[in-house]
Amino acid sequence: MKNGNGIDLNAGMACPIPISDYKKVLLAHGGGGRLSQRLINEMFVTQFRNEHLDTLHDGAILSVNNARLAFSTDSFVISPLFFPGGDIGTLAVNGTVNDLAMCGATPLYLSAAFIIEEGFSMDDLWKIVLSMKEAAGRAGVQLVTGDTKVVDKGKGDKIFINTSGIGSIPDGIDINPKNARAGDKIILSGTIADHGMAIMSVRENLEFETELKSDCAPLNTLVLAMFAAGKRIHVLRDPTRGGVAGALNEIAGSAHVGIMLDEAKIPVSEAVQSACEILGFDPLYVANEGKLLAIVGKDESERILSAMQAHPLGKNAVVIGEVTMEDSGTVLMKSRIGGTRVVDMLSGEQLPRIC
Amino acid sequence: MKNGNGIDLNAGMACPIPISDYKKVLLAHGGGGRLSQRLINEMFVTQFRNEHLDTLHDGAILSVNNARLAFSTDSFVISPLFFPGGDIGTLAVNGTVNDLAMCGATPLYLSAAFIIEEGFSMDDLWKIVLSMKEAAGRAGVQLVTGDTKVVDKGKGDKIFINTSGIGSIPDGIDINPKNARAGDKIILSGTIADHGMAIMSVRENLEFETELKSDCAPLNTLVLAMFAAGKRIHVLRDPTRGGVAGALNEIAGSAHVGIMLDEAKIPVSEAVQSACEILGFDPLYVANEGKLLAIVGKDESERILSAMQAHPLGKNAVVIGEVTMEDSGTVLMKSRIGGTRVVDMLSGEQLPRIC
Numbered sequence: 001m002k003n004g005n006g007i008d009l010n011a012g013m014a015c016p017i018p019i020s021d022y023k024k025v026l027l028a029h030g031g032g033g034r035l036s037q038r039l040i041n042e043m044f045v046t047q048f049r050n051e052h053l054d055t056l057h058d059g060a061i062l063s064v065n066n067a068r069l070a071f072s073t074d075s076f077v078i079s080p081l082f083f084p085g086g087d088i089g090t091l092a093v094n095g096t097v098n099d100l101a102m103c104g105a106t107p108l109y110l111s112a113a114f115i116i117e118e119g120f121s122m123d124d125l126w127k128i129v130l131s132m133k134e135a136a137g138r139a140g141v142q143l144v145t146g147d148t149k150v151v152d153k154g155k156g157d158k159i160f161i162n163t164s165g166i167g168s169i170p171d172g173i174d175i176n177p178k179n180a181r182a183g184d185k186i187i188l189s190g191t192i193a194d195h196g197m198a199i200m201s202v203r204e205n206l207e208f209e210t211e212l213k214s215d216c217a218p219l220n221t222l223v224l225a226m227f228a229a230g231k232r233i234h235v236l237r238d239p240t241r242g243g244v245a246g247a248l249n250e251i252a253g254s255a256h257v258g259i260m261l262d263e264a265k266i267p268v269s270e271a272v273q274s275a276c277e278i279l280g281f282d283p284l285y286v287a288n289e290g291k292l293l294a295i296v297g298k299d300e301s302e303r304i305l306s307a308m309q310a311h312p313l314g315k316n317a318v319v320i321g322e323v324t325m326e327d328s329g330t331v332l333m334k335s336r337i338g339g340t341r342v343v344d345m346l347s348g349e350q351l352p353r354i355c
Numbered sequence: 356m357k358n359g360n361g362i363d364l365n366a367g368m369a370c371p372i373p374i375s376d377y378k379k380v381l382l383a384h385g386g387g388g389r390l391s392q393r394l395i396n397e398m399f400v401t402q403f404r405n406e407h408l409d410t411l412h413d414g415a416i417l418s419v420n421n422a423r424l425a426f427s428t429d430s431f432v433i434s435p436l437f438f439p440g441g442d443i444g445t446l447a448v449n450g451t452v453n454d455l456a457m458c459g460a461t462p463l464y465l466s467a468a469f470i471i472e473e474g475f476s477m478d479d480l481w482k483i484v485l486s487m488k489e490a491a492g493r494a495g496v497q498l499v500t501g502d503t504k505v506v507d508k509g510k511g512d513k514i515f516i517n518t519s520g521i522g523s524i525p526d527g528i529d530i531n532p533k534n535a536r537a538g539d540k541i542i543l544s545g546t547i548a549d550h551g552m553a554i555m556s557v558r559e560n561l562e563f564e565t566e567l568k569s570d571c572a573p574l575n576t577l578v579l580a581m582f583a584a585g586k587r588i589h590v591l592r593d594p595t596r597g598g599v600a601g602a603l604n605e606i607a608g609s610a611h612v613g614i615m616l617d618e619a620k621i622p623v624s625e626a627v628q629s630a631c632e633i634l635g636f637d638p639l640y641v642a643n644e645g646k647l648l649a650i651v652g653k654d655e656s657e658r659i660l661s662a663m664q665a666h667p668l669g670k671n672a673v674v675i676g677e678v679t680m681e682d683s684g685t686v687l688m689k690s691r692i693g694g695t696r697v698v699d700m701l702s703g704e705q706l707p708r709i710c
Contacts, residue, residue, distance in 0.1 A: 022477060023476070023477055023478075024473075024475065024476060024477060025471045025472075025473060025474065025475045025476075025477060025480065025505055026473060026505070027473050027505050027507060028505075029471070029503065029505050030471065030503055030504045030505030031505075036503065039503060040501070040503060043480065043481065043484055044467075044484060044501060044503075047484050047485065047487075047488045048467075048484075048487070048488060048491070048497075048498040048501075050497045050498070050499065052464065052497060052499040053497070053498065053499050053500070059500050060464065060466075060499035060500040062463075062464055062499065062521070064419075064422050064424060064463060064464075064521065064523050065422035065423070065523055066420075066421075066422065067419050067420035067421065067422035068420070069419060069521070071464060071466060071499060071500055071521060072466070072500055073466035073467070073468045073500055073501065073502050073517065073519055074468065074502045075468040075469075075470050075502055075504050075517060076504075077470060077504045077506050079510075108417075108419060109407065109415065109417055109419075109426060111415075111426060111427070111428035111519050112399075112403075112428070113428045113429065113430040113517050113519075114430075115430050115432060115470070115515055116380045116385065117380075118379075118380060118381060118382050119379045119380065120379060120380045121378070121379060121380075122377060122378055122379060122380060123378075125380065125398065126398065129398055129399060129402050129403075130402065132402075132403070133402045133403060136403070142403075142405045142407060142408070143403040143405070143408065144405065144407040144408050144415035144417065144426060145407075145408070145414050145415040145426055145427055145428055146395070146399060146403075146428065147428050147429045147430055147517075148384065148385055148391065148394060148395060149385045149430050149431075149515075149708075150380055150381070150382050150383075150384050150385030150386075150707070151385075151432050151512060151515075151707075151708060152382065152707065152708070155434075155511070155512035156510070156511060156512065157506060157510035157511065160470055160504075160506075160515070162428065162430060162468050162502075162517040162519075164428055164466050164468075164517075164519035166417070166419065166424070166426060166521065168419050168420055352505070352506075353504075353506060353507070
């Protein structure tokens, strides 16, 4: 077997065994759960390994001419394109803004690359462009470079958008999932599962008394307010694909710590709770697009929490648990009725094309 | 009409008239010709306008914490994925490396974002990953961050790859299409149309005596050798989609100069010439993936040309014309038989999904 450059792939470079258990790519390989993690670790990380590639982070931390930068990329393939609370354009801008903010960076510049299916409505493209403009303005970033490709009808799905971004990291800031320490408090910035259930409500054509709405929002000013209140912010993470459960499992694994959550503290809106019950979803695994998890030093947790609650995007912020020395790599949760259960990472696909 | 955020799009923000002549996106809107240019200028540039957005450049020139950077993005949707001389992975790495090099930057870091169709062969993905690793090693760049999305079967086409990149721009370098000046010499680094005709030969299942092979290659070390020979390099451009004709028309338009080419000087291999004749293509419009156009000060042109010819990727470099004061915005060509004709930008689509 040779690749396009004539490299003999059988010369000690066979496709890694564990992934090739699956001869074909499954939807779950993009779902943010265990299969995604394996694809990334076993196929990409083994080959691309270098000192900057940190798959457990939302972006790379780089140094260019003595400037410390964060660099992040995300492709958006959400379906439907338009949903309550935003559209693929809003999501594409805020998604990369948030990835940069979760590195402790001030987001500055974004690229936008469009893959459009032949026949896509020019009016819908225009709506998306206006949404991107508005989202960039709100987040205070500039769209500085781009690309447009068109694929033949039936070879794409309306529009896919990639945004990549560059942010500047202030001196003294060191955010990394590995930095979680026993005793740290885990703060969640608000209600969970709003984005995922808003998308599902549109797909399933559900009607609820209260309209479900995506929480899609730029988190960079919330992060700024947090840093102004305390410096001992060890980990930041926006729980998108894979939800709060996925994000915390990744952190517990990379920092070799345990995590203990208090179910009663985790805010879920009534409408989202109802939708989850009807459709059979656990909100802990459902995607968010305007929430963050912060793991912070215990002594500063109250000040950081107060600063978050004073910000419009953190008004429902709450401490939902803490980092423990025991049960390294495992996320546990004290349930409302008193027991304790393991909150594992999802192994399959829960919600395809949620972002 | 409202967008996803409830913005009323009729409030002075209607879709720009000229583009909405086309109610739907056509393949030609991604083809690198006049329709591509109009889509970008009338839809994206009008909304995203800022001091860094320069659609006539291959990337943006930025300043972050006093570091001068180039930032570029490209999505690759080429079909077929594997072709003589490379594959989508080689192309994705070299394409962004070259865009950064064309800004005068030293390419440093790349992101890689995959949109994979459910059911795509894991072995083919592995081949592509190995090609990207090899291409990154050859170009001296690191893949530092990434993203993987999977779309349902029939909603994509095997795999699309976006790469974005960051490069560092040395002091004193100012490359911009606007910098072309009357009297400047136009240097082409080698034979044209190799990439496009290699792809077409695979698609059309053509057999030629000499195998057609893509010229896909990283141009960053060639650019370094050029700068070592002379500083008066005003414009650099890799003539990909739209070919040499598209690239020179964009430069002539943005610098408000004329361009006069000498047809006899433009190198085309015999195999490519035959393929173009059989399939009815003009090589001037066919994509290249390992060639560059340089517009340089007349007094340094011989030194820069010699330096190019001493580099493996520039051994067939030649002066193909010059910049003129007359016929601003127009590309003219002296033909082999003595006449002069206008080399216009392509208005439709010549080769869809060539990169």
